[in-house]
Amino acid sequence: MDSRIQSDDNLQRMMVGSMMRKVKSRTWKKQRHFRLQEDGLTVGYKSSWARKIHSAFSLCDVEAVREGHQSEILLSIADEFPPDRCFTLVFRGRRGNLDLVAETAAEAQAWIHGIRTLLENIENMGESEKLDQWICDWFHKGDKNKDGRMNFKEVRKLLKMMNMDMNEEHALLLFTTADKSQTDSLNNEEFVQFYKMLTEREEVVGLFQEYSSDGEKLSVCDLEDFLREEQLESENSQQRASELIDRYEPSDGAKTLPAMSIDGFLMYLCSSEGSIFNLEHKGIYQDMTLPLCHYFICSSHNTYLLEDQLRGQSSVEGYIQALKRGCRCVEVDCWDGANGEPVVYHGHTLTSKILFKDVVATVGNYAFKVSEHPVILSLENHCGIDQQRVMAMHLSSILGDKLLKAPLNGRTPYDLPSPEELKGKIILKWKKIGGITDNLDAAEEDVSDEDETDKDNFSSEDQNHGNKKSKQSLCAELSDLVVYCKSVHFRSFEHSRIHSKPIEVSSFSEFKARKYLKEAGTEFVRHNARQLTRVYPTGMRTDSSNFCPQEMWNIGCQIVALNVQTAGMEMDLNDGFFRQNGSCGYILKPDFLRKPESNFDPERPQDFEGYHPQRLLIRVISGQQLPKLSKKEGSIVDPLVKVEIYGVPQDQAKQETRHIDNNGFNPIWNETLEFAIHTPDLAIVRFVVEDYDKASRNDFVGQYALPFKSIQPGYRHIHLLSKDGTSIPPSSLFVHIGITEAS
Structure with missing residues (x-):
């Protein structure tokens, strides 16, 4: 990293440092001195009068840099500072953005x-x-006096910071071995060597030696045997072994043999190719040419909210984060605003308001950065005729050709593309307004507003009048922009089967969807094979919590809308499920959820003709560098x-290992958990690491979820994610996966 900094003028300038304004609001704009630290990966900043740096952030936590007025805060001071002096740092997870204004x-x-x-x-x-960089980061944290060296007492303290309590005699022996300079202290490079000796993976060494012909290295044949027998990779295994040696073996000498050392073997196992997630599913591998109703669609509820739905902040950032997370359906709650401009917020609450036109511009800018597949803009419209016309104007003028305004290729819009x-x-x-192909001569028309407007506007006014059917005037200009997703009130499955068109969408609260699921599961499956269904959280969830999306996916509901801003198991499942198929936001439903006459009932999967249960064996072997909580x-x-x-009710199951006392650094479990999977196409597997506490509830440490069908068998690493769904390297689990046909 040092040589790169020395040869780059911009990085040299960052090393010198700059005075910039840190902006939190229109009135909070304070001067801070920002400087890139010697490690080339940390930016520290302090008040102009302070002697020492009092805050810092790692560039590993930065997701992107946005130039100009690309945040609401910087837009609010646009009259004061020109865009060429402004920029925004966007962090991973739910950490707030950092808005900065440079002097020039x-x-x-x-x-x-x-x-x-x-x-x-x-x-x-x-x-x-x-890994080396991660170790260096810890070295800098432990080097309190910043002299570039650490004695044994400091190293022992750092190990506890790193979540490890170990035998002091063993640690001292390794410390002395690593102290090549014989100064009773370790510099950065020596500490990296000490750490690597300390973290030698006995379970990996044992596996390596089991397949090594000479106990020193894996020849191409040795590695081929391992790939075929353990990883179940039988196709082109010799070529594959050669490729892995070329890709992961750090020693040029071993490469020329060709062979793989223990270091190369460990690097392969820790790589994306050694991950539990099937690499083939990281790209788009499903047929994307079927009607829209044949796909699960990653969807967001109350997308404008960053917090709860009573007092939370509304922000265009909610749309940016949802779209970057792969959402292909976002929600916009529109209300009449001041100066003739519609606003977006959660009606009858204290949530803040943002302009509809700003939301539209944001969606237009970010819609296709992660996926090029279509985005559905789900309107929750409470505006009068005049501001509906303004909405139509903004949608057309801001989105331009991106907005679908007419059926594809001039076709009659009866079937979904x-x-x-x-x-x-x-x-x-x-x-x-009216039928799908009606000629709309009227400027406006009253339409019964029965499908969604009472969904979650939780107030005394709504409670008093929630049962009354309301009429809403709709304007032709906005109505004309609806082509393939016409919102309609759901009456019954029988009515839909006889009268509904594929382009019509009905919305259900989670309670109503659950009621229909219990009363007529198979009918619900068949309904979803013909047309789109949206399910949203009940308005009683004032904390913006989520329901479990799995039960809705089990019956083929496509648009299962969640509060993306709220972390938890529900969002873990959503992220894990949509991790497949290139994270494009569309997952092809299994064929038994696409057939109009399907007999599939999630309550009784064994009765359906395609029943093929499987057995999942998971040996939880070890953990690596788990994050410290306290x-x-x-x-x-x-x-x-x-x-x-x-998955389906019969697949719902939980098992756990014993806990390991005082070791988040390299715990060993070696325990096998076994599960029966009745409907593999719908099952999702979630791994959760917790900190055991006998006196209270266990604390969350890390998680990872993925579809059962995306699991790779064999020896695999699971790279853990935080509660927010962001990576926490190098934290991982090492497991062995076995999948067989159930007897």
């Missing part, structure tokens, strides 16, 4: 380009480099692993 445009550009260069360097790091045909298009979901000195995690299966 040149200074801003130096930081923008410099940070982007460093982010690109981080992205291109190999597994070994990433496919995600492939709708690539790059934004589709409006709302009510429509900042309290001496506090170390007592980890246990839970494995949870979500």
Whole structure:
């Protein structure tokens, strides 16, 4: 990293440091001195009068840099500071953005380009480099006096910070071995060597030696045997072994043999190719040419909210985060605003308001950055005729050709097109005046408003009048923009079967959907094979909590809308489920959920003709560098692993390992958990690491969820994620997976 900094003028400028304004609001704008630290990955900042840095952030936590007025806060001071001096740092997870104003445009550009260069360097790091950098980060944290060296007492203290309580005699022996300079202290490079000796993976060494012909290395034949017998990779296994040696073996000498050392073997197992998630499913591997109703669609509820739905902040950032997370259906609650401009917020509550036109512009800018497949704009419209016309104008003028305004290729819009045909298009979901193909001469028309407007506007007014059917005037200009997603009130499955068109969408609260599921599960499945269904959280969830989406996916509901801003098991499942198929936001439903006459009932999967149960064996072997929860000195995690299966009711199951006392660093469990999977196409497996506490509820440490069908068998690493769904390297679990036909 040092040589790169020395050869880059922008990074050199960042090392010198700059005075910039940190902006939190229109009135809170304070000068801070920002400087890139010597490690080339940390930015520290302090008040101009302070002697020492009092705050810092790692560039590993930065997701992107936005230039100019690309945040609501910077937009609010646009009259004061020009866009060429402003930029925003966007962090991973739910950490707030950092809005900055440089003294000059040149200074801003130096930081923008410099940070982007460093982010690109981080992205291109190999597994070994990433690990070395992680160790160096810990070294800098432990080096309190910043002299670049650490004695044994400091190292022992750092190990506890790193979540490890170990034998002092063993640690001292390794410390002495690593102290090549014989100064009774370790520099950065020596500490990296000490750490690697300390973390030697006995369970991996044992596996390596089991397949090594000479106990020293894996020849191509040895590695081929391992891939075929353990990883169940029988196709082109010799070529595959050669490729892995070329890709992961760090020693040039071993490569020329060719062979793989223990270091190369460990790097392969820790890589994405050694991950539990099937690499083939990371790209788009499903047929994307079927009608829209044949896909599960990643969907967001109350997308504008960053917090709860009573007093939370409304922000365009909610749309940016949802779209970046892969959501393909976002919700916009529109109300009449001041100066003739519609606003977006949660009606009858204290949530803040944002302009409808700003939401539309944000959706237009971010709709296709993660996926090129269509985005559905689900309108919850409470505006009068005049502001509906303004909405129509903004949608057309801001989105331009991205907005779908007419049926594809001039076809009559009775049948739903496919995600492939709708690539790059934004589709409006709302009510429509009259029939689908009616000539709309009237400027406005009253339409019964029965499907969604009482969904979650929780107030005394709604409670008093919630049972009354309301009439809403709709304007033709907005109605004309609805093509393939016409919102209609649901009457019954029989009525829909006889009268409904594929392009009509009905919305259900989670309570109503659950009621229909229990009363007529198979009918619900058949309904969803013909047309789109949206399910949303009840309005009683004032804390913006979520329901479990799995039960709705079990019956083929496509648009299962969740509060993306709320972390928890429900969002873990959503993220895990939509991790497959290139994270494009569309997952092809199993064929038994696409057939109009399907006999599938999630309550009785064994009765359906395609019943093929499987058996899942998971040996939880070990954990690596689990994150420390408590900042309290001496506090170390007592980890246990839970494995949870979500799917049809018969598949719902949870099992857990024992807990390991005082070792979040390299715990060993070696315990096998076994599950029967009745409907593999719908099952999701979630791994959760918890800190055992006998006196109270266990604390969350990390998680990872993925579809059962995306699991790779064999020896695999599970790279853990935080509660927010962001990566927490190098924290992982090492497991062995076995999948067989159930007897």
